[in-house]
Amino acid sequence: MIQAIDRAAKVLELLQGARHLGITDLALALDLPPSTVHGIVKSLREHGLVAKERGGQRYMLGPTLLRLSNVYLDTLDVRARAMRWTQDLARRTGLSVRLGAPHFADVLVIHHSLRPDDSQQMLETGVAIPAHASAMGKVLLAYDVGFQQTVFERPLRSLTGDTITDVARLTLEFPAITERGSASETDEAVLGESSVAAPVADARGDIVAALAVVLPTSQAPASDDVLGALRETARNISRELGAAVWPPRVAPAED
Incomplete structure (x- = not known):
C-alpha cells in the first residue's frame, strides 16, 4: 500500500457525510502531525477533491468528487x-x-x-x-x-x-x-x-x-x-x- 495515497483516502473518508473538519481535527483522527495533514489537504485541494469553507478554516469534500462519481456511474x-x-x-x-x-x-x-x-x-x-x-x-x-x-x-x-x-x-x-x-x-x-x-x-x-x-x-x-x-x-x-x-x-x- 502506498502511504501517501492511503492517507489521502482516509482524509476523504473522514470528510464524507457532509462533515466539515479542520486540520487539527483531521490530525487527531489520523494520528498524524498537523503539518503532514496540511500538506495532504493542500494537495487534495489543488485537484478539487477537497474544498475549504468560505471565510472559515474547515474543509469539506470538493466538487471533483461529484464529477468522478458521475463518471463511475456511467461506466x-x-x-x-x-x-x-x-x-x-x-x-x-x-x-x-x-x-x-x-x-x-x-x-x-x-x-x-x-x-x-x-x-x-x-x-x-x-x-x-x-x-x-x-x-x-x-x-x-x-x-x-x-x-x-x-x-x-x-x-x-x-x-x-x-x-x-x-x-x-x-x-x-x-x-x-x-x-x-x-x-x-x-x-x-x-x-x-x-x-x-x-x-x-x-x-x-x-x-x-x-x-x-x-x-x-x-x-x-x-x-x-x-x-x-x-x-x-x-x-x-x-x-x-x-x-x-x-x-x-x-x-x-x-x-
Whole structure:
C-alpha cells in the first residue's frame, strides 16, 4: 500500500457525510502531525477533491468528487441496462425503487427511481447502506460468500432497535433467500421504512446487484403483486446483462 495515497483516502473518508473538519481535527483522527495533514489537504485541494469553507478554516469534500462519481456511474453496465426497468417498476408498484451494488461492507445505491407521485422526495443515488441492515444487502450476502466475509469481519452496528447484528441469526436467513430469490427487512435501517429486494445476475450467472422496492412499514409486508413485479424486473435486467438463468448461483469466496 502506498502511504501517501492511503492517507489521502482516509482524509476523504473522514470528510464524507457532509462533515466539515479542520486540520487539527483531521490530525487527531489520523494520528498524524498537523503539518503532514496540511500538506495532504493542500494537495487534495489543488485537484478539487477537497474544498475549504468560505471565510472559515474547515474543509469539506470538493466538487471533483461529484464529477468522478458521475463518471463511475456511467461506466456501470448494470445501471445503464436497469434504468428503464426501474422506472417501469416504480410506475407499476407506486413505490420507490433502488438498485444497489456491494461497496466494502455497504450497499451503494447506484440508481434510484422516485415514487411516481407529487410527494417531496430526496434522490438517494450515491447513498451507502450497511449491508446487514438492508434487503439489498441481505440478497448480496446470501448469493456472495466473498461479500459475507468482507461484511462479517467487523462487528455489525445497530442502526435501529430492529437491526440484526448477530451474524449467526442473519446467516440463518440466507438459505430461504436463495430459495425464493428475494429478501426483506422491516425497520432495520430506518424506522418506518421497509424494503424487499431481488438479485440481478450477469452473463456468468454471478450476482452483480440487488433491486429493491421501498415501502412504508405501515404497508409491509409487500403484497404478492409487488413481489411478483420485483422478481420479474430483476429477471428482465439479468436477461439484458446476458444471464441464462435466474436467480443467480451462489458465488463462493475467492482464494
